[in-house]
Amino acid sequence: xxxxxxxxxxxxxxxxxxxxxxxxxxxxxxxxxxxxxxxxxxxxxxxxxxxxxxxxxxxxxxxxxxxxxxxxxxxxxxxxxxxxxxxxxxxxxxxx
Amino acid sequence: xxxxxxxxxxxxxxxxxxxxxxxxxxxxxxxxxxxxxxxxxxxxxxxxxxxxxxxxxxxxxxxxxxxxxxxxxxxxxxxxxxxxxxxxxxxxxxxxxxxxxxxxxxxxxxxxxxxxxxxxxxxxxxxxxxxxxxxxxxxxxxxxxxxxxxxxxxxxxxxxxxxxxxxxxxxxxxxxxxxxxxxxxxxxxxxxxxxxxxxxxxxxxxxxxxxxxxxxxxxxxxxxxxxxxxxxxxxxxxxxxxxxxxxxxxxxxxxxxxxxxxxxxxxxxxxxxxxxxxxxxxxxxxxxxxxxxxxxxxxxxxxxxxxxxxxxxxxxxx
Numbered sequence: 570x571x572x573x574x575x576x577x578x579x580x581x582x583x584x585x586x587x588x589x590x591x592x593x594x595x596x597x598x599x600x601x602x603x604x605x606x607x608x609x610x611x612x613x614x615x616x617x618x619x620x621x622x623x624x625x626x627x628x629x630x631x632x633x634x635x636x637x638x639x640x641x642x643x644x645x646x647x648x649x650x651x652x653x654x655x656x657x658x659x660x661x662x663x664x665x
Numbered sequence: 666x667x668x669x670x671x672x673x674x675x676x677x678x679x680x681x682x683x684x685x686x687x688x689x690x691x692x693x694x695x696x697x698x699x700x701x702x703x704x705x706x707x708x709x710x711x712x713x714x715x716x717x718x719x720x721x722x723x724x725x726x727x728x729x730x731x732x733x734x735x736x737x738x739x740x741x742x743x744x745x746x747x748x749x750x751x752x753x754x755x756x757x758x759x760x761x762x763x764x765x766x767x768x769x770x771x772x773x774x775x776x777x778x779x780x781x782x783x784x785x786x787x788x789x790x791x792x793x794x795x796x797x798x799x800x801x802x803x804x805x806x807x808x809x810x811x812x813x814x815x816x817x818x819x820x821x822x823x824x825x826x827x828x829x830x831x832x833x834x835x836x837x838x839x840x841x842x843x844x845x846x847x848x849x850x851x852x853x854x855x856x857x858x859x860x861x862x863x864x865x866x867x868x869x870x871x872x873x874x875x876x877x878x879x880x881x882x883x884x885x886x887x888x889x890x891x892x893x894x895x896x897x898x899x900x901x902x903x904x905x906x907x908x909x910x911x912x913x914x915x916x917x918x919x920x921x922x923x924x925x926x927x928x929x930x931x932x933x934x935x936x937x938x939x940x941x942x943x944x945x946x947x948x949x950x951x952x953x954x955x956x957x958x959x960x961x962x963x964x965x966x967x968x969x970x971x972x973x974x975x976x977x978x979x980x981x982x983x
Contacts, residue, residue: 574968575762596752598761601971612748635692
């Protein structure tokens with residue numbers, strides 16, 4: 570096996586059509602960002618699945634840890650007053 | 666972590682799967698779940714990659730441009746499917762190189778069907794129709810499997826796979842409706858690929874070692890025997906439609922079961938091929954390892970080129 574550096578991993582994001590956001594499609598290995606773009610085109614858009622591609626080297630992504638989901642996301646659960654249904658209105662009020 | 670804690674985590678984990686929640690890469694998972702998924706997913710990826718070899722064999726000899734572009738696109742799809750699956754497997758903490766190493770040393774398996782030779786053009790028809798047909802039956806339930814990256818990869822694979830089966834069936838249909846010699850080619854291909862395709866759906870339930878656990882994790886939704894019956898029931902009428910005969914004298918419609926009864930499968934042959942003694946095992950591995958080793962200089966050159974470009978950019982920026 571080669572002892573040289575292996576091709577790094579890239580995360581691929583594709584906008585399927587204008588008006589929609591880029592969405593994570595998967596990942597692939599490539600020597601640099603240009604090659605990652607070219608490979609992403611062949612691997613993820615063989616059937617016109619996209620109009621725009623972003624590539625990000627996986628190393629550059631900082632992800633939250635699911636073990637911390639409690640402290641990160643649970644505080645939102647008891648803040649029901651952030652939702653419109655929390656507020657009581659008489660039935661006669663329209664358009665609100 | 667104490668054993669008690671692990672048991673409690675495992676219980677919560679099983680409950681999540683039972684509720685149809687997906688498991689994502691950074692979630693806690695039992696070691697066995699991780700290992701089983703690495704095994705099955707990498708085996709699946711290897712099958713896509715090795716599966717290119719028997720078909721690549723015919724690209725330059727396709728009988729028309731229409732057939733050639735279709736076969737080329739199909740083989741390219743298989744490369745793509747292999748790549749989706751490899752990168753999904755990498756999310757479980759195994760590197761691409763380790764997976765290749767396992768394939769090349771024989772530690773990891775790939776679908777035994779690809780160890781059969783493709784000796785005539787009709788084999789391109791039979792492979793698309795039967796082998797991809799059986800693969801679809803295997804793969805559709807995996808779109809709902811519990812491991813998120815695997816399920817997402819499978820959704821894409823299944824969407825693309827149905828053209829593969831149709832192009833194969835079209836080849837068979839054309840040959841079956843052609844000259845007597847062409848029809849004979851089609852029948853001969855069906856004769857050779859029928860039984861290996863049935864074996865491809867895996868050993869009988871009684872012999873299958875992974876079924877129970879895999880059902881629980883939704884890595885498997887139906888047993889091998891059920892999948893095989895489904896494949897037979899849907900394929901027999903297709904063969905009849907194009908005037909070809911399934912090479913099984915015991916094949917008979919069973920009114921009561923609403924399914925076809927079929928003859929005994931030669932499991933000795935299956936296990937021989939799995940153990941490496943099929944007609945093309947050595948050839949396939951030689952081609953695969955050769956491609957990897959002969960490609961090393963270009964992988965290294967690409968890295969060197971990327972580094973040079975990067976340095977040039979930095980110099981210009983100064």
